[in-house]
Structure formats: C-alpha cells, structure tokens
Amino acid sequence: SSRVVEIQSQMSERAVELLGLPEDRACLLLDVGCGSGLSGDHISEEGHYWIGMDISPAMLDVAVEREVEGDLLLADVGHGIPFRPGMFDGCISISAVQWLCNADKKSHSPPKRLYRFFSTLYTALARGSRAVLQLYPENSEQLELITAQAMRAGFTGGMVVDYPNSAKAKKFFLCLFVGPSGTLPKGLGTECASEEPHQAKFTNERTRFRNVKGKSVKKSRDWILEKKERRRRQGKEVRADTKYTGRKRRPRF
Amino acid sequence: MKLLTHNLLSSHVPGLRPGAGFPLRIELGHPSELPPEPSPGYEADEEFLRRLHHVLLEVEVLEGSLQCPDSGRRFPISRGVPNLLLSEDEA
Numbered sequence A: 001s002s003r004v005v006e007i008q009s010q011m012s013e014r015a016v017e018l019l020g021l022p023e024d025r026a027c028l029l030l031d032v033g034c035g036s037g038l039s040g041d042h043i044s045e046e047g048h049y050w051i052g053m054d055i056s057p058a059m060l061d062v063a064v065e066r067e068v069e070g071d072l073l074l075a076d077v078g079h080g081i082p083f084r085p086g087m088f089d090g091c092i093s094i095s096a097v098q099w100l101c102n103a104d105k106k107s108h109s110p111p112k113r114l115y116r117f118f119s120t121l122y123t124a125l126a127r128g129s130r131a132v133l134q135l136y137p138e139n140s141e142q143l144e145l146i147t148a149q150a151m152r153a154g155f156t157g158g159m160v161v162d163y164p165n166s167a168k169a170k171k172f173f174l175c176l177f178v179g180p181s182g183t184l185p186k187g188l189g190t191e192c193a194s195e196e197p198h199q200a201k202f203t204n205e206r207t208r209f210r211n212v213k214g215k216s217v218k219k220s221r222d223w224i225l226e227k228k229e230r231r232r233r234q235g236k237e238v239r240a241d242t243k244y245t246g247r248k249r250r251p252r253f
Numbered sequence B: 001m002k003l004l005t006h007n008l009l010s011s012h013v014p015g016l017r018p019g020a021g022f023p024l025r026i027e028l029g030h031p032s033e034l035p036p037e038p039s040p041g042y043e044a045d046e047e048f049l050r051r052l053h054h055v056l057l058e059v060e061v062l063e064g065s066l067q068c069p070d071s072g073r074r075f076p077i078s079r080g081v082p083n084l085l086l087s088e089d090e091a
Helices: A002-019 A038-045 A057-065 A097-101 A110-124 A140-152 A221-233 B003-008 B046-058
Strands: A028-032 A049-054 A071-074 A088-094 A125-135 A156-162 A171-177 B025-027 B064-067 B074-078
Touching: A002 A038, A002 A088, A002 A125, A002 A171, A028 A038, A028 A110, A038 A049, A038 A088, A049 A057, A057 A071, A071 B003, A088 A110, A097 A110, A097 A125, A097 A140, A110 A125, A110 A140, A140 A156, A140 A171, B003 B046
Parallel strands: A028 A049, A028 A088, A049 A071, A088 A125
Antiparallel strands: A125 A171, A156 A171, B025 B064, B064 B074
16 A cells, blocks of 8 residues: 555656646645545645545545645535635646546436536636646546546646556646646656657668568578577577578479 | 635535625634724734734634525535535535
8 A cells, every 4th residue: 555655646746746836936726536635745745735625534534634734625526616716726636537437327427527527627727727637547538538528618738648658657647727728748758759760771781571570571591590599599409500591492392 | 624715615506696605604603803804904914914814824614514605505514624515406
C-alpha cells in the first residue's frame, strides 16, 4: 500500500506542476475526489489553499483524523460543483474522474453526469485557470466520452501523457483551460520517441535485402548464417562458415 | 468547515434561478461576534481585520446545517464536513 501512496503522491505533484500556478502568491484550488487528503497535503506543501470533495464518508473521516489543511465536502461531483462562479484558481483530481463513467442503474447516464460535472466546474473556475485531471481510462471510448463532455462544457485543452511508451509508468492527465486556449504542456518521457529520423539514411554499405519486419528473407545466405549463429549460441555443434555456406546449388539437389 | 468555504458555497440543486442558492444560511447554537455589515473604512480598522481573519480562516463550523435561501433545503454539517449529497429525485 505504501507503493500506491508513493504513486498517488507523485501524481499529485505532477498535477500541481501542470497547473502552471503563479509562483508569487497563494492560490485556492479544488481537489476533486480528495479522499483521505493525500493530494491535498501536497497542495498545502506548495503553500496553496484547497477545498476537497469526495463521495466516500469513510475516506473523509480519515482526512479529518489526519487533520488536513483543506476543507472537506461530502458530495457527488456528478451532481455538480456547488460553488459561486470564478471562485477557484485551479482544480486537480487524482484517479477520480473515471468513476463518473460508471453507469449506476439508479443514477443519470454517464454523459449527463460528466456534463454536469464539467459545466459546473467550468463555472466555478476563474478565467485563465486550469483543471488537471489524472485518470485511468478503461479504453479509448471512455477517454473520448470524457473529453467530449469537457469540450461541450466550454473547456479547451487536451490530454498530456507521461511516459507513453511504458505500460507501467504511463499516466494520463486531462489538461483543461478556462478561457483562451493555452499551450498544452509536454508529457514526460516523450523526448526519445521524437528522436526517430524522418529522413532516409545515406550509406556506402551494400544493402542486403531484408523484408518489412527487418528479418532476413527465409533460406537466403543471411538467414542461414543467422540461424547457424543462433545454434552456436545455444551450444550446438555447427559447421564453420565458409565461402560455400548457402551457395546456390544445382537445381536438382 | 471554515467560514471562507461557506462564503464560496452555493446550492447545486438543479432548477434554481440564476444567482439563487447563495448565501447558504448557517444554523448554529450561538450567534456570531461580528457585525452583519462592515462599517465604512473597515480596511484601516486593525481590530476588525484581525477578528475578520480569525472568523474566516480560524473558526470552524463543526456541527449545524446550511440552509438554501431559495429552496429551504438543508445540508447538515457533521464533524466539520458538510453533507452535500443530493437524493435521486433532486439530482
């Protein structure tokens, strides 16, 4: 469980970083799905104030016990964000927004809940501020649904993906802007991916034929040499490579 | 719940007219120590500012309720945490 805490803490740090808050003054932030106040603690450490909302009384009890700095509200964000217009300088959410996609038989449809959440959040945020929502999307349809409702509510922005090439470390942050569209921050761990050469390499080497997968064509001399090398590595007895290896035989062999 | 938070809250019950649902009335046992309206020139009044800061950021409502001025709907506060959950019919 301490590993989970560690990951949550890192994501909270990254989310606050992505908010791009001014460095000279304390801000008021909304923490959606604040739980036991782990992410809120990080906001307090940065010198900002926060108000947290969570649907679980048990988690909020833990937050009360821990004497977190922020104020806590027991609420379902799918019912709306109950604040006057323009009150917050920013909003973060760690691993909570995907829960709005759950279709509970009793409640409204997920698109309706998502729209209610995003539209009231948009109102509660000050102009020029951001909402950074870390989430674990189940699939691309869910991601599209969430993003669509956010755009419908008036937000601009997009998805920032950290470490997109690592299955384990990959993290999704939905970065939403209130007002004029800002530049989307760059995801971590994306530098190496963009290093791929877009031009053809010019070389003096005589190119040997390889197929699309990058493997040698089967039964060619290259293929035979590679197979012999593989078998040597496996410790099997293999004849030496000579100029006769893989030579063209007479048609009737 | 700090009084600063109360200042920012408004009722999220759907169907209220624009601007409604604010301010939520705090229902407690005891009266507040501050006057209902700030007197003119309050920015210079050190004593008043200090009491204001205390009330906004240091006083917490632990038990009581918040009442919507338009619908009359009450949101209970327990252990400092207001319960803003709506019923299925309301939402």
